[in-house]
Amino acid sequence: MEIPYTVEARPDTGLSNGKLGVWLFLGSEVMLFAALFSSYILLRVGSEHWPHGSEELSVPLAFFNTVVLISSSVTMVMAWASLKMNDFSKFRLHLGLTILLACTFLVVKFFEYEHHLVAGEGPWHNTYYAIYFTMTGLHGLHIVGGVIVNSYLWGPGAKMWQREKERFTNRIEIAGLYWHFVDLVWIFLFPVLYLL
Amino acid sequence: MAHAGHDDIQSHVKTYYMVFGTLMVLTCITVGVSYLHLSIPLAVTVALIVATIKGSLVALYFMHLIDEKKVIYWVLALTVVFFVFMMSVPFFTNSDKIPGTAVGTVW
Numbered sequence: 575m576e577i578p579y580t581v582e583a584r585p586d587t588g589l590s591n592g593k594l595g596v597w598l599f600l601g602s603e604v605m606l607f608a609a610l611f612s613s614y615i616l617l618r619v620g621s622e623h624w625p626h627g628s629e630e631l632s633v634p635l636a637f638f639n640t641v642v643l644i645s646s647s648v649t650m651v652m653a654w655a656s657l658k659m660n661d662f663s664k665f666r667l668h669l670g671l672t673i674l675l676a677c678t679f680l681v682v683k684f685f686e687y688e689h690h691l692v693a694g695e696g697p698w699h700n701t702y703y704a705i706y707f708t709m710t711g712l713h714g715l716h717i718v719g720g721v722i723v724n725s726y727l728w729g730p731g732a733k734m735w736q737r738e739k740e741r742f743t744n745r746i747e748i749a750g751l752y753w754h755f756v757d758l759v760w761i762f763l764f765p766v767l768y769l770l
Numbered sequence: 771m772a773h774a775g776h777d778d779i780q781s782h783v784k785t786y787y788m789v790f791g792t793l794m795v796l797t798c799i800t801v802g803v804s805y806l807h808l809s810i811p812l813a814v815t816v817a818l819i820v821a822t823i824k825g826s827l828v829a830l831y832f833m834h835l836i837d838e839k840k841v842i843y844w845v846l847a848l849t850v851v852f853f854v855f856m857m858s859v860p861f862f863t864n865s866d867k868i869p870g871t872a873v874g875t876v877w
Contacts, residue, residue, distance in 0.1 A: 588839040597842050601849040608856040616860040628804060640797050648790045651832045655786070658779045754832045761824045765817035769804035 581740045596748045600755050607759055610712065614705050614766065625702050627768040630695075632686060636768045639682050640760065646675035647757040650724075650750045657743040662735055665746070669728045672753070676721045683714055706767055713763060716756045723749050789831045796824050 579591040587594055618624050627633075653668035690696065690703070697707040727749055734742040800820045808816065830836040835846075 587841045589841060594841065594845075597845050601845055604849050604853055605856065608853045612856050612859050615857070616863065619860060620863075633801065633804070637797070637801050641794065644790065644793045644797065647828060647832050648786055651786050652783070655779050655783055751833055754828050757832075758825050758828050761828065762821050765800055765804075765821050769800065770810070770814055770817055 581738075581744060590744055592744060592748050593751075596751050600751065603755060607709075607712075610705075610709050611762070611766070614709065617701050617705055621701060625700075627766075627770055630702065631706070631768050632689075633768055635682055635686055636764055639679050640764050642675050642679050642682070643757050643760050646672045646679070647754050649675065650753045654743065654746045654750050657735075657739075657746055660739075666728065666732070669724060669746070673721055673724050673728060676717055676724070680714065680717055680721075683710065709763055709767065713756070713759055716759070720749075720753050720756055724753070785831055789827050793824055793827060796820055800824075 583589055649668045649671040653665050656664035656668055695703050697704045800817060803816050
């Protein structure tokens with residue numbers, strides 16, 4: 575049985591089912607992170623003392639990670655653009671770079687976490703570290719999820735390009751939408767946790 | 771965007787690199803401003819304005835929201851309503867006064 579509306583747009587929405595589905599999913603993701611940002615505000619205004627992010631965390635490392643994640647967003651959109659221009663080898667290069675940049679982000683985050691945990695500054699240390707680990711941990715899990723999906727699309731999933739080019743391009747667009755959302759969340763996490 | 775042609779895509783590629791450059795500049799501004807040691811309300815305002823501009827660029831150009839179908843705008847409009855409510859919850863607590871206790875203030 576063929577799955578309907580994977581390539582052609584549904585007449586009522588004007589979109590493929592996958593694209594509408596991922597936007598609905600991203601809507602729920604916005605609410606997930608909104609709950610955490612809301613909790614952050616509540617904890618911060620409710621505490622007598624709140625440390626300045628730059629005194630507790632490494633701003634240069636976070637700045638580096640911000641550059642890495644923004645670069646990965648560009649390579650992700652370029653992977654999609656390469657497929658639209660029928661250039662599969664460039665797609666492979668760009669998606670490969672996206673995965674590499676995502677892994678770089680995770681490695682930097684690992685060393686950041688390790689530094690704080692060794693210093694006894696885990697989530698149990700105080701409210702600031704509790705919300706820091708919760709928000710960046712959840713964001714990190716999203717990065718891991720993106721790496722798994724992108725790795726599949728770079729490797730075994732790429733076989734689809736041989737037989738269903740447009741459907742595969744749509745898959746990359748959808749994976750890209752998720753990836754850009756993860757980047758977007760970090761754009762807000764960075765100043766909120768590290769600079770304020 | 772899903773049915774964009776080869777030439778359209780090539781012009782989009784230029785836009786992607788321009789947006790990338792702008793995002794880098796704005797990231798530097800965000801970090802630079804943090805070293806000015808502004809008062810907390812001003813620092814929060816500046817940081818959130820810059821982050822909102824960066825987020826909008828990502829959403830508009832990388833996520834192609836600048837040229838999307840109406841149904842997606844409606845989905846996002848509904849999300850914004852719930853998002854605003856969620857972010858307002860901490861401020862409601864400010865008016866949740868318990869007799870005989872000190873009333874805190876936001877910021």
